[in-house]
Amino acid sequence: MRRPGLGVYILAGWPNAEVFKRALTAVGEVADFVELGLPSRNPKYDGPYIRRAHREAEPSAVEAAPGETYVMAYWEDFAGEPQRLFDAARAAGARGVLAPDLLIDFPGDLDRYVELTRRYGLEPAFFIPSKFPYALLRRLASLKPAFIYLGLYAATGIELPVYVERNIKTVREVAPDVYLVAGFAIDSPRKAAAVVEAGADAVVVGTAFLRRLRNSVEEAIAFLKEIRGALYLQQ
Numbered sequence: 001m002r003r004p005g006l007g008v009y010i011l012a013g014w015p016n017a018e019v020f021k022r023a024l025t026a027v028g029e030v031a032d033f034v035e036l037g038l039p040s041r042n043p044k045y046d047g048p049y050i051r052r053a054h055r056e057a058e059p060s061a062v063e064a065a066p067g068e069t070y071v072m073a074y075w076e077d078f079a080g081e082p083q084r085l086f087d088a089a090r091a092a093g094a095r096g097v098l099a100p101d102l103l104i105d106f107p108g109d110l111d112r113y114v115e116l117t118r119r120y121g122l123e124p125a126f127f128i129p130s131k132f133p134y135a136l137l138r139r140l141a142s143l144k145p146a147f148i149y150l151g152l153y154a155a156t157g158i159e160l161p162v163y164v165e166r167n168i169k170t171v172r173e174v175a176p177d178v179y180l181v182a183g184f185a186i187d188s189p190r191k192a193a194a195v196v197e198a199g200a201d202a203v204v205v206g207t208a209f210l211r212r213l214r215n216s217v218e219e220a221i222a223f224l225k226e227i228r229g230a231l232y233l234q235q
Contacts (some may be wrong), residue, residue: 004032004196004200004201004202004203004231005032005201005202005203005231006031006032006192006202006203006205006224006227006231007009007030007031007033007034007035007181007183007202007203007205007206007211007213008027008030008033008034008035008204008206008209009034009035009037009050009072009183009202009205009206009210010024010035010036010037010085010205010210010213011035011039011050011054011057011210012036012037012038012039012054012057012060012062012210013039013057013058013059013060014039014053014056014057014058014210014213015053015056015213015214016058017058017059017060019191019217020057020058020060020214022217023178023213023217023220024036024065024066025066025184026217026221027067027218027224028065028067028222029068029219029221030068030221030224030225030228031067031079031207031224031228032060032068033067033068033069033070033204034065034067034068034069034070035069035070035072035204035206036062036064036065036069036070036071036072036092036094036099036171038071038072038073038077038088038151039054039057040054040073040074040076040077041077042069042074042077043066044074044076044101045101045151046051046164047105047207048218049207049210049211050206050207050210052155060090061090061091063091063094064091064092064093065092065093065094067158069092069093069094069095070089070094070095070096070097070098070125070146071085071088071089071092071094071096071097071122071227072097072098072100073085073088073097073098073099074099074100074101074218075099075101075102075105075106075109075113075127076101076105076106077106079109080115081118082109082112082113082123084101085097086116086119086120086122088121089119090119090120094116094122094147095122095123095139096122096123096124096125096146097113097117097122097125098126098127098149099113099127100127100149100151102126102127103127103128103136103140104129109224111112112128114143119128123145123146124143124144124145124146125145125146125147125148126140126143126145126147126149126150127148127149127151128140128148128149128150128171130150130151130152130167131149134174135175137171137175138174138175139179140175140178141174141178143173145178145179146179147178147179147180147201148171148178148179148180148181149182149183149201149204150167150168150171150180150181150183150200151183151184152167152182152183152184152185152195154188157175158214162163165194165199165214166196168180168182168195168198168199168200169199171199172199179201179202180199180200180202181199181200181203181204182195182200182202182203182204183203183205183206183235184206185203185207186203186204186205186208186227187205187207187208188208188222188229189226189227189230192227192230192231193204193230193231193233196231199204202229203227203231205224205227206224208223211233
């Protein structure tokens, strides 16, 4: 990944299978990496817009995606047979699996996740919420992940009066060498630039991108280019 980096969350099969495939190809020309979401019946840490998208997504085969890709899925959906999730990641040509609920709801499965990651020849990637135990962060950093994703707010696309810059700086102090990705409610070039200025290595845009993708692939890509331009100014 280049620094600062731009990541994009895109949900498989949304807003329909055809547009999804077009968008997946197009984002590879703008973003540094893609978080390829797998639809879930219970996307519990997503905001209302992405929850609705999970319900609307059409069935779509997980195919090889261009560029650097990480499959993002809820561990709850695969906890009984997690190798299915890693099979999906392999089918997508992904570099890793990101499960936002793993450390929150299934902390006892961390070793299993790491074992499967190594078995499949992938890189670990971890999501942490805005409030996180320092000891856990240090342990995650010791596993040499591709990145740690800090959720700036409680759910995607919902901005709350939280001092996000302080949380970013705390991660930097506790795990200074980790590649830090930040996301949730980044809906403007100004916000993206502020997050990088606070110390994040990359930002992820999700809800704001999907809102525009519902209108057209072209509008969504134009928005990403605006974000990209703001990040270039931080170099």
